[in-house]
Amino acid sequence: MTTSDILLRTLDGQGILRLTLNDVARRNALSEAMLADLGAAIDDAGSDPAVRVVVLAANGPAFCAGHDLKEMTAGRAGEDGGKAYFTHVMSLCAGVMQGIVNCPKPVIAEVTGVATAAGCQLVASCDLAVAANTAKFSTPGVHIGLFCSTPMVALSRNVADKHAMEMLLTGDMTSAARAAEIGLVNRVVAPEALQETVMEMARKIASKSSMTLATGKRAYYAQREMTLASAYDYASGVMVDNMLAQDAREGIGAFIEKRAPQWQDV
Known part of the structure; x- marks a missing residue:
């Protein structure tokens, strides 16, 4: 398994691949580089017989802050005001989210911190999710005039309509406990128990055909x-x-x- 600066990959002897978002300075934002690395890693995992389960984790206080808004703003410099660039980034992100769903290996999100906008979408796209009790989730696009339309796709396939619409229309932070109540995550544990809880789940799944x-x-x-x-x-x-x-x-x-x-x- 190769390793990049912003996405770390480790594979243990039981076939559990840990993909760790490691762009801490940018709160693990889904920059073009992160999306490219993550998409490639998921594709590789799907075709690698040595990988049985994928765990998606993150370093730093944020699991994932969504798209890199500074990078997106720079994209407005094009003659079309950024339309082609925005189309490219949204297509790239949609490909990663669908890649997780289409990956033949189960994917578990290990959520240590805040997951907002496309970061919340990333959690919702995984097959399973376990969160620390300090984690928080939101789709806050309405605060900046940008409805979280693509996060909505994954969110609406995880939680009931009124819960999804509440998150999308208010942009409010949702606690880990509430996220478990509405079905966005499977369970919530103390931060110090998070990794072992996820790995125990991963080992159990990895033992199957x-x-x-x-x-x-x-x-x-x-x-x-x-x-x-x-x-x-x-x-x-x-x-x-x-x-x-x-x-x-x-x-x-x-x-x-x-x-x-x-x-x-x-």
């Missing part, structure tokens, strides 16, 4: 956009294919024989 996890993650996000009948038709087909897979045969056999399964990840 990666084929099964990839099948389930892909099916989950696909079926939720379907009608009820279409979702059942689709999921039934997924179950049939899954039953025919080697790891399902092995897992069921191991359960019946009361032994630990030996996954081949196929």
Whole structure:
């Protein structure tokens, strides 16, 4: 695994890849460089058989402050007032968020500090999220005349409409406890217990068949956009294919024989 200054990568012996946002001076903002590095790292993790689970963490007091507004403002210098540049950055960011959802490996957010705007979007895009009780979340674009429209996409797929609209319309900070209540994060723990809580969850998931996890993650996000009948038709087909897979045969056999399964990840 390579390492850059602003995104650190470590892979342990159990297949858990930690991607740590490390642009502390800019509060881990999603600059062009950060988006490029993060997108590449997620793509690499998806195709690397050594990676079984991805943990997305951050150094410093902020998990992620969203887009780099100074960088975005500099983009206005173009002849079109910044339209082409803004289009490029939004496309790049949308690609990263969709890359997390489409990655066949489960992605867990480990949230130590403030996650605002596209930083909140980043948390919402992950499959699971655990936060320190000191963490806070917001979509504060309304304070500066910029509605958080792209964070809205991920947020609205995590929490109920009225909770999402409250965050989007007021721009208020949401505590970690409240974020857990509305479904933005899975659980909240003391800061000193955060990393071990996340790693325990990651180790548990990493012990499963990666084929099964990839099948389930892909099916989950696909079926939720379907009608009820279409979702059942689709999921039934997924179950049939899954039953025919080697790891399902092995897992069921191991359960019946009361032994630990030996996954081949196929």
